[in-house]
Structures are given as C-alpha cells and as structure tokens.
Amino acid sequence: MPLMYNQDDKHKPPAIQLNNIRFQRGSHTVLKQLSISIPAGQWVAIAGCNGSGKSTLARLINGLLQASSGKIIIHGQPLQQEHIYDVRSQIGYIFASPDDQFIGLTVRDDIAFGLENLCLPREQIEQRIQTYAKLLHLTELLDRHPATLSGGQKQRAALAAVLAMQPSVLILDEATSMLDSHFRDQLLQCLQALHVEQQLTLITISHDIKELSAADRLIMLHDGVILADGKPEDLLIQQQLLKACRLEAPYVLELCKELRLQGIDIGESINEQEVLNKLWALLSSRSPIAIKSAR
Amino acid sequence: MGITFEQVSYRYKERALKQHLALDHIDLSLKTNQFITIVGAPGSGKSTLLQHLNGLLRADHGTIHVLDMVISPSPAKLPKGLNQRIGLVFQYPEQQLFKETIWEDLLYGPLNFDMSKTEAELAAKTAAEFMGLDDLILAKCPYQLSSGQIRKAAIAAVLAAGPEIIVLDEPTASLDASSRLELMTLLHRQCQEQGRTVIVVTHALEEVAPFTDQIIVMDEGTIAFVGKPHELVNRTDLIDKAGLQIPAAYELYAALQKPLRLSKLDHYPSAAELAAVIKAAIS
Known part of the structure; x- marks a missing residue:
C-alpha cells in the first residue's frame, strides 16, 4: 500500500492533474495507471532510479509526449493538441543537458528568444534579461556564445531563459546535476524564493537528497508506479524506499543507524544539525560541564 | 612513471580577449596508480587540464610527461599510443558514441588499436560486464538508452581499449545516487585491482572523498591545492571559491x-x- 500524501492545501485548485495515465513505449509500459494531483504553488520532488519513468512523466505534463491512455489537466484545461501551445507557455522545462535547449548565438539572444515569441515590448525584454541574468549571476556572460560556457554556466543560462518567460509551472529534469554544490545551493534558494513569492508550482526531478528534501512533497517512482508520496523528511529516512529508488542513504542517516548498533539510539534523521543537537542533549545529560565549555 | 606538467599554459583562441589563461603556467607532479580528483569552480580550467592529458588540446607553452610519453606544444607530433594509453570520458557521453549499437562502439576502440577480432571482443565483453551492461543494452542504439546507461556505455567503451590512465569529466552527473556510488567503487577497483590511474573531475566531494588518494583544487587556471581530501577540509577559502561542500x-x-x-x-x-x-x- 503506497503512502498517501496528506495535503494541507487541499482547497487550492490543482495546477496539474493526472488521471490514470499510462504510457507505453513499444512493448514496455513505462508508466502504469498513474494518478497525481499537484495543487498550484506546491513544490513536488520526483525521485526514482534511472528508467523509473520520471522524465517520461515530466515530458507528458508539458505535452512533449502523449499518454497512451488517461487524462492530463493543466490549470483546469485538458492537455489536448489544440491548446498545447497555451499549456506549454505556462510550463517551463529545464532539461538535464542544457545543450538541448540553446537557440541563440549569445546568452542574451537565448534569453530574448522566448520573450520575443511572447511578443513582449523591447524594453520589457531588456528589463527581464537584466533581472534574470542578475538572479543567476550571468550578467558578465550575456555576450558569450553558449558553447564557450562551462557545464554549470550553461545550465544557469538555460534556467534564466526559461525563468524570464515567467511560467506558472517550472519543471527541472535533473537540472542541477551539472552545477557545483555552491551554485546548486544558490539555485535551491532562488527556487525557494520564486516558489514562495510568486506561488510558482515546481516539479524537480532529482537524485540529490538535499534537493529532494527542499520540496514540500516527494513522489517516489519505481517501475512506472508510485511507490510513496509524502513529506520528504518522512520518506527519506526509510531505507527500503531509498533502496528501491536507488538513492544513497545520506551519511548522517548511516551514522544514526551505526550509532543504534553501538547502543546509542538518537532516532533517525537526514538533518545534520538535528543529529548533532540530539548528540549534544545526550552528552550534556552525561557530562554537562565539559560539553558547555567545549561548545 | 607519473604525470608531470611543467609550466603548461593554454589560452582558448575564441576567448583571446579574456584576461586570464585557461591554464596559467601549471606545474604539477602526480604519481600513477592512484585515484586522483580534480575540483574547482566552473571555468577554473579542470576540463582544459584533462584534455591536455591525451592531446585533445595542445599547450601553448610547456611540456607534459605522461607515463613514459612526452607531449610538447604543437607542431610537435603526439606520442604514439597516447590515445590508447589514456582514455577520456567526456562530460557529455553521448558525444563519444557514434556507432549503430553499443556493442559496435565497444569494439571500435580495441579494433582501431590493432587488437585482433577475438581480443577486441573479449575486451569489449569484459568492459561491458564490468560496467553492468547486459546483452539487451549492447544490442541497442545509443539513442535508445537512458542518460545513465549512455554514461556507463561510454565508460565501458573507454575501458575496452585498455587504457593505463582513465580520465573522466564529471562522470556521475545524471546518474542516480546508487549508480554514482557503484561507479566510484568500480573506478576505485580499476585503480586497486588493475593498477590503473583514475582521474576524475567532479564537484561532488562527498562522492569521491572515501576513494580519493590525491585531490587537486584548480583556481583560475592555476593549481591552488594538492593533497589528501581531509587536508582540504580546513581550507574554507578554497572550498568556498571552488563551490564545494564539505x-x-x-x-x-x-x-x-x-x-x-x-x-x-x-x-x-x-x-x-x-x-x-x-x-x-x-x-
């Protein structure tokens, strides 16, 4: 029985609704009768091993792929061929490999491309280029050709181009895999701010525990079905779920497990500070003076 | 035998206006049969350094000694066997698979490095098994594979040619976490059991720290640190600048x-x- 997500924000209309979605590729059923409802403004992380159907799911949502059966409703509008462009204009999609989405000859052109297609006035285009270039630390790279950028810089340029179009839903398909932890943290903070301030609905596909735990909700896919759907902090401490999704237990969770084997039970957590706090509490109860002076 | 860079400099031609050199008078001496990690901020010269190891990029100045070979700035000829003895796995593995099936890709290297058909098939089979690629995957075209499978195939194709040094640019990007650990463990085994030298560029210190013998931090085309991973921990200046996480x-x-x-x-x-x-x- 999969764990079901207990939503606090049930009254909000769903931004994305998938009803009994099945996706067949040749003889292989990639997604099997999947039903998910994502309220507007929610940050959903999707985890699963390579080939579990994560990217297929994301591509179905913005109409890059068509479901074999079932219904997809985006902001109350069924995803059908006739209004696929309306839907796509609301959904930003960042691919794992940024090279897949460059069009312009410079970073500036690339950001401008989507905006020109939205028929925005010139001043507004320039204003958005400056805003999003600044947000993603690209100002100095605006006149560079995308091919001369490093992997991380390319990914930020791709992100700026999509964010500048101000979509209501943003899908990041392993988009941080090329970024170093410094920029990944910055990007997570930036996403967090957009999510809170602009009620941006976010879908992030990732293998990174830190990224997964930043979301409001985590859906774990395995072999085309939902294995678990709940709060990241509740799911990511479950070894069998981590194993099924081929996620590596974070060091701190391993430490909790090893400590229990040593007879020190401080529960389970993926948060380093929480574990340290529990250890402090345990230590101070044993030798309060030494700990106080050391800290 | 080892790897030595002597005053190696390189500047990208299309970035000629840029002030700093991609590699700025690099002096570096590394032992072989080790697991070596290279880290650094984006644009610090990591990938540029790697591509000098097998002659994909040629230094403007300076000399590189790799194993018993010497790479001098062009127009000097590249040493014979360089491409076979030093295998490079690119950041985007799909760029290096070009045959119709993965199996043919795995055979391509060994056959071009003068192995007989039987030897080549054995080398390809061993590499495929080592990377966990089954017959079903081997029969597929690269475009039918997931990004993780493509990466494994690209690494297998390089291993099949039997390099003494295997160089990987961000090998774990787009792999799931268990595959990342698996890959690092496999590479570490290549190092310990086969005596190969593994050089990995990464930004995920967490993944490589348990395996790394030597870590190199690059900063604006220079070498800012060489040492053991635990020695780097207190250098918060370098860690922050390189965008790493302890x-x-x-x-x-x-x-x-x-x-x-x-x-x-x-x-x-x-x-x-x-x-x-x-x-x-x-x-």
Missing part, C-alpha cells in the same frame, strides 16, 4: 572533535567508524 563525515567529525576530545583527522571516517569513535568517547 562532506558530512568531515563536518560531523569537526563538530564533535572538541567536545569529545577526538584525535586529529587523518583519513575519511566511515559512518561505522565515527559511530564507534562517538561510543568510545562518551562511555
């Missing part, structure tokens, strides 16, 4: 060191090891 193992150890009067760290502590240390300290 692995949880080091962070937790550092937080506990003073209150528990733990000894100075001299290697990567596994979770079991740290738990035992905590237990010993508080009982």
Whole structure:
C-alpha cells in the first residue's frame, strides 16, 4: 500500500492533474495507471532510479509526449493538441543537458528568444534579461556564445531563459546535476524564493537528497508506479524506499543507524544539525560541564 | 612513471580577449596508480587540464610527461599510443558514441588499436560486464538508452581499449545516487585491482572523498591545492571559491572533535567508524 500524501492545501485548485495515465513505449509500459494531483504553488520532488519513468512523466505534463491512455489537466484545461501551445507557455522545462535547449548565438539572444515569441515590448525584454541574468549571476556572460560556457554556466543560462518567460509551472529534469554544490545551493534558494513569492508550482526531478528534501512533497517512482508520496523528511529516512529508488542513504542517516548498533539510539534523521543537537542533549545529560565549555 | 606538467599554459583562441589563461603556467607532479580528483569552480580550467592529458588540446607553452610519453606544444607530433594509453570520458557521453549499437562502439576502440577480432571482443565483453551492461543494452542504439546507461556505455567503451590512465569529466552527473556510488567503487577497483590511474573531475566531494588518494583544487587556471581530501577540509577559502561542500563525515567529525576530545583527522571516517569513535568517547 503506497503512502498517501496528506495535503494541507487541499482547497487550492490543482495546477496539474493526472488521471490514470499510462504510457507505453513499444512493448514496455513505462508508466502504469498513474494518478497525481499537484495543487498550484506546491513544490513536488520526483525521485526514482534511472528508467523509473520520471522524465517520461515530466515530458507528458508539458505535452512533449502523449499518454497512451488517461487524462492530463493543466490549470483546469485538458492537455489536448489544440491548446498545447497555451499549456506549454505556462510550463517551463529545464532539461538535464542544457545543450538541448540553446537557440541563440549569445546568452542574451537565448534569453530574448522566448520573450520575443511572447511578443513582449523591447524594453520589457531588456528589463527581464537584466533581472534574470542578475538572479543567476550571468550578467558578465550575456555576450558569450553558449558553447564557450562551462557545464554549470550553461545550465544557469538555460534556467534564466526559461525563468524570464515567467511560467506558472517550472519543471527541472535533473537540472542541477551539472552545477557545483555552491551554485546548486544558490539555485535551491532562488527556487525557494520564486516558489514562495510568486506561488510558482515546481516539479524537480532529482537524485540529490538535499534537493529532494527542499520540496514540500516527494513522489517516489519505481517501475512506472508510485511507490510513496509524502513529506520528504518522512520518506527519506526509510531505507527500503531509498533502496528501491536507488538513492544513497545520506551519511548522517548511516551514522544514526551505526550509532543504534553501538547502543546509542538518537532516532533517525537526514538533518545534520538535528543529529548533532540530539548528540549534544545526550552528552550534556552525561557530562554537562565539559560539553558547555567545549561548545 | 607519473604525470608531470611543467609550466603548461593554454589560452582558448575564441576567448583571446579574456584576461586570464585557461591554464596559467601549471606545474604539477602526480604519481600513477592512484585515484586522483580534480575540483574547482566552473571555468577554473579542470576540463582544459584533462584534455591536455591525451592531446585533445595542445599547450601553448610547456611540456607534459605522461607515463613514459612526452607531449610538447604543437607542431610537435603526439606520442604514439597516447590515445590508447589514456582514455577520456567526456562530460557529455553521448558525444563519444557514434556507432549503430553499443556493442559496435565497444569494439571500435580495441579494433582501431590493432587488437585482433577475438581480443577486441573479449575486451569489449569484459568492459561491458564490468560496467553492468547486459546483452539487451549492447544490442541497442545509443539513442535508445537512458542518460545513465549512455554514461556507463561510454565508460565501458573507454575501458575496452585498455587504457593505463582513465580520465573522466564529471562522470556521475545524471546518474542516480546508487549508480554514482557503484561507479566510484568500480573506478576505485580499476585503480586497486588493475593498477590503473583514475582521474576524475567532479564537484561532488562527498562522492569521491572515501576513494580519493590525491585531490587537486584548480583556481583560475592555476593549481591552488594538492593533497589528501581531509587536508582540504580546513581550507574554507578554497572550498568556498571552488563551490564545494564539505562532506558530512568531515563536518560531523569537526563538530564533535572538541567536545569529545577526538584525535586529529587523518583519513575519511566511515559512518561505522565515527559511530564507534562517538561510543568510545562518551562511555
């Protein structure tokens, strides 16, 4: 029985609704009768091993792929061929490999491309280029050709181009895999701010525990079905779920497990500070003076 | 035999206006049969350095000694066997698979490096098994594979040619976490069991710290640090600049060191090891 997500924000209309979605590729059923409802403004992380159907799911949502059966409703509008462009204009999609989405000859052109297609006035285009270039630390790279950028810089340029179009839903398909932890943290903070301030609905596909735990909700896919759907902090401490999704237990969770084997039970957590706090509490109860002076 | 860079400089032609050199008079000496990690901020010269190892990029100045070969700036000829002895796995593995099936791709290297058909097939088979690629995958075209499978195939194709040094640019990007650990373990085995030198460019210190013998930090085309991973932990200036994150193992150890009067760290502590240390300290 999969764990079901207990939503606090049930009254909000769903931004994305998938009803009994099945996706067949040749003889292989990639997604099997999947039903998910994502309220507007929610940050959903999707985890699963390579080939579990994560990217297929994301591509179905913005109409890059068509479901074999079932219904997809985006902001109350069924995803059908006739209004696929309306839907796509609301959904930003960042691919794992940024090279897949460059069009312009410079970073500036690339950001401008989507905006020109939205028929925005010139001043507004320039204003958005400056805003999003600044947000993603690209100002100095605006006149560079995308091919001369490093992997991380390319990914930020791709992100700026999509964010500048101000979509209501943003899908990041392993988009941080090329970024170093410094920029990944910055990007997570930036996403967090957009999510809170602009009620941006976010879908992030990732293998990174830190990224997964930043979301409001985590859906774990395995072999085309939902294995678990709940709060990241509740799911990511479950070894069998981590194993099924081929996620590596974070060091701190391993430490909790090893400590229990040593007879020190401080529960389970993926948060380093929480574990340290529990250890402090345990230590101070044993030798309060030494700990106080050391800290 | 080792790897030595002597005053190696390189500037990208299309970035001629840029002030700094991609490689700025690099002096570096590394032992072989090690697991070597290279880290650094984006644009610090990591990938540029790697591509000098097998002659994909040629230095403007300086000499590189790799194994018993010498790479001098062009127009000097590249040493014979360089491409076979030093295998390079690109950041985007789909760029290096070009045959119709993965199996043909795996055979391509060995056949071009003058192995007989039987030898080539054996080398390809061994590499495929090592990377966990089954017959079903081997029969497929690269475009039918997931990004993780493509990466494994690209690594297998390089291993099949039997390089003495295997160089990988961000090999774990787009792999799931278990595959990342698996890959690092496999590469570490290549190093320990086969005596190969593994050089990995990454930004995920956490993934490589347990395996790394030597870590190199690059900064604006220069070498800012060479040493063991645990020696890097206190260099917060370098860690911040290179955009790295200190692995949880080091962070937790550092937080506990003073209150528990733990000894100075001299290697990567596994979770079991740290738990035992905590237990010993508080009982």
